[in-house]
Amino acid sequence: xxxxxxxxxxxxxxxxxxxxxxxxxxxxxxxxxxxxxxxxxxxxxxxxxxxxxxxxxxxxxxxxxxxxxxxxxxxxxxxxxxxxxxxxxxxxxxxxxxxxxxxxxxxxxxxxx
Amino acid sequence: xxxxxxxxxxxxxxxxxxxxxxxxxxxxxxxxxxxxxxxxxxxxxxxxxxxxxxxxxxxxxxxxxxxxxxxxxxxxxxxxxxxxxxxxxxxxxxxxxxxxxxxxxxxxxxxxxxxxx
Numbered sequence: 001x002x003x004x005x006x007x008x009x010x011x012x013x014x015x016x017x018x019x020x021x022x023x024x025x026x027x028x029x030x031x032x033x034x035x036x037x038x039x040x041x042x043x044x045x046x047x048x049x050x051x052x053x054x055x056x057x058x059x060x061x062x063x064x065x066x067x068x069x070x071x072x073x074x075x076x077x078x079x080x081x082x083x084x085x086x087x088x089x090x091x092x093x094x095x096x097x098x099x100x101x102x103x104x105x106x107x108x109x110x111x112x113x
Numbered sequence: 114x115x116x117x118x119x120x121x122x123x124x125x126x127x128x129x130x131x132x133x134x135x136x137x138x139x140x141x142x143x144x145x146x147x148x149x150x151x152x153x154x155x156x157x158x159x160x161x162x163x164x165x166x167x168x169x170x171x172x173x174x175x176x177x178x179x180x181x182x183x184x185x186x187x188x189x190x191x192x193x194x195x196x197x198x199x200x201x202x203x204x205x206x207x208x209x210x211x212x213x214x215x216x217x218x219x220x221x222x223x224x225x226x227x228x229x230x
Binding site: 031032034036041042043044045046049089092093094100101103104105106 | 117119146155156158161169203205217218219220221222223224
């Protein structure tokens, strides 16, 4: 079956530091890949997505590249802000099936001033 | 356009009671899915509805049930509440399966936080 593995958190950084959150996946077909973000007290919202190999998703300064050869979709940001403190979820969804996404466990990011 | 709306946002129940949560999807979205989020288990899939039919179900006991109405609004019900049912329940809507441009992206509501005492 499909699975998503994320690095354990929490990740604690100082403001303006570089962020990487690792995500690797296992899928039987050709999935779409997503990063969702959950701010405190809120539901999940889509941060970025990529639908095929070598696609780069980007939003709000965050980027992730769909790497089929390494089955990875690592999230990066060059300079984090305190407002980026949240829980980040990596997920995949396969077309042609039920479309039910498979989520990782989530990685908590804490950014200090 | 309006996002996914969940009600109530917060509720407190006691063991043995039942609870009903409501979800209104984004206009035009006909698929609605439900998730349970807890600190220990993360995000767990409960069920998915499309055209008033349950299409997929996660690994939860029969105390957890749901339904979808003709206007795509959905409700989930938990009967005989247990302490372990305390969680954030998230509803998400999406384009119908197989619909063009459907990449599997979900649009989440803010959730209903249930506390069982």
